[in-house]
Amino acid sequence: MKQSVKLIAGNWKMHGLTASLAEAQALQDAIKAQSVTCRVALCPPATLLDRMRSTLVGGKVELGGQDCHDKPQGAFTGSVSAEMLTDAGATLVILGHSERRAGFGETDADVAAKVEAAIAAGLEPIVCVGETLEQREAGDAVAVVSAQVAGSLPDSLSERDFAVAYEPVWAIGTGLTPTLEQIAEVHAAIRSAIIARLGQGTAKTPILYGGSVKPDNAADILATAEVGGALVGGASLKADDFLKIIRAA
C-alpha cells in the first residue's frame, strides 16, 4: 500500500477547455516551488488528459479520469474504457460519483464492475459513496454509505491500491458541509466497512472527504480522524484555490 501521505484530487467535471491547461500549469509550477509533500491529482475531462500529460511532463501532478466503461473495448458509443484513460495519461479514475449514480443510474454492482476494469488497466480507482439529505435526515447515513462500500468494492481489490471518497450528495456544489463529528463518524464507518469487505490489509486505504471543500475549511476537514485526503470539485478549477487546499494537507 503506497499511500500514507494525503491525496488531494481535483474533479473538474465537465468544465475545462484547452485554455484550462494554463491553470494546471500554474498549479504544477506552484507545487514545484513550494515543495508540496502530499499527492496531488487532477481529473479533467478525458479529452484533456493527453494534452495535460504533455503540459505537465516532469511534474508531480497525477492525472485521473472521471469515469470509465467496465469493458476494455467494444460497441459502446460514447464511452471511454479504463485502458483508454491509461493510454491518455491517467493513473487514477473517479468511479461511482453521485452525479453518475443519480444521473446515469449507476448501481453499486455497476461501480464494482468498473473498479475491476480500472484495476485491470492499472488505474487507481477513487470509489465515491455518500448519502442524500433525505437519507441523512432519516438517520440512515452510516447504513447507506456502509452498504455502498460493501457493494462497490470487488474482491479483486484486496491486494490493490485504491481510495474511497465520502461525498455526501447534499454537500456537493452546495457550500454545505457536514460537521467534523459527522465526517469522523462516517469515515470510521467506511473504514470498518472496507475492512469487513476486504480484510485488514486495507486498514490504510485512504478515505477522502469530498463536498464543498474550500480553502477556508480544508485544514479542519483534513485534520479530522480517518480523513486521508480530499476530492475537490469547484475549488479545483482555479490553481490559487486548489493550492490553498493542497497546502492545508
Ligand code: PEP
Ligand atoms: C465533487 O463533485 O466531487 C465535489 C466534491 O464537488 P464540490 O467540491 O464542488 O462540492
